[in-house]
Amino acid sequence: MFLKVSRTLALLLCLSGVMLFVNASPATAHNNNIAHGSDYAVVNSPHNSGYVCDLENDGRRAYVEVRFNTVPESYRLLWSYGFGQPCRTFGDISEPDTLPRWRICEGAGGYNDPCSKFENI
Numbered sequence: 001m002f003l004k005v006s007r008t009l010a011l012l013l014c015l016s017g018v019m020l021f022v023n024a025s026p027a028t029a030h031n032n033n034i035a036h037g038s039d040y041a042v043v044n045s046p047h048n049s050g051y052v053c054d055l056e057n058d059g060r061r062a063y064v065e066v067r068f069n070t071v072p073e074s075y076r077l078l079w080s081y082g083f084g085q086p087c088r089t090f091g092d093i094s095e096p097d098t099l100p101r102w103r104i105c106e107g108a109g110g111y112n113d114p115c116s117k118f119e120n121i
Contacts, residue, residue, distance in 0.1 A: 032044070032045065032121075034064075034102060034103065034104050034116055034119060035104065035116065036062070036103075036104045036105065036106065036114065036115060036116040037056055037106070038055040038056050039052075039053065039054050039055055039056055039062035039080070039104055039106055040052075040053055040055070040062075040104065041053070041062075041064045041078075041102075041104050043093065043102075043121060047093055047100070047121055048091070048092050048093070049089060049090065049091055049092070050064075050089070050090055050093070051087040051088060051089045051090065052064045052078055052079070052080045052087065052088055052090065052104065053080060053087035053088075054080040054081070054082050054083050054085070054106070055083070056083060056106070057083045057084070058083070058106070059083075060106040060107045060108075060113075061079060061080050061081075061082045061083075061106065061107070062079075062080040062082075062104060062105070062106045063077050063078060063079045063080060063104070063105055063106070063109060064077070064078040064090070064102055064103070064104055064105075065077055065078075065102065065103050065104075065105055065115070066078065066093050066100050066101070066102045066121070067100065067101045067102070067118065068100050069099050069100075076093065077109050078090040078093070079109075093121070099120060100120075100121045101118040101119060101120055101121065102118065102119065102121050103115045103116045103117060103118045103119065104116050
């Protein structure tokens with residue numbers, strides 16, 4: 001009898017563990033660093049500062065584009081100093097009640113600039 005109860009209990013515990021695993025919601029994915037070619041940017045975990053670095057001697061400055069889920073959608077461009085200069089730091093990139101997305105680009109800050117894909121911060 002003890003063996004039958006133990007098997008039943010083990011089966012119930014196993015099934016409840018599977019149910020917990022199936023019902024668990026995944027964490028929101030985010031990236032604290034992003035790159036495009038040799039240019040890159042890093043933001044700290046609380047998302048209140050970071051830096052952007054231009055490591056390509058191509059005449060195009062690297063910059064970070066941050067987009068916020070606001071109505072209307074707002075964005076900020078955070079520029080590097082350009083090739084040959086140290087990385088440039090930037091301050092607060094958070095806005096209340098938003099989930100910012102970001103990407104790194106190079107060029108003049110226009111719609112045709114080459115960029116990485118947008119990712120959640």
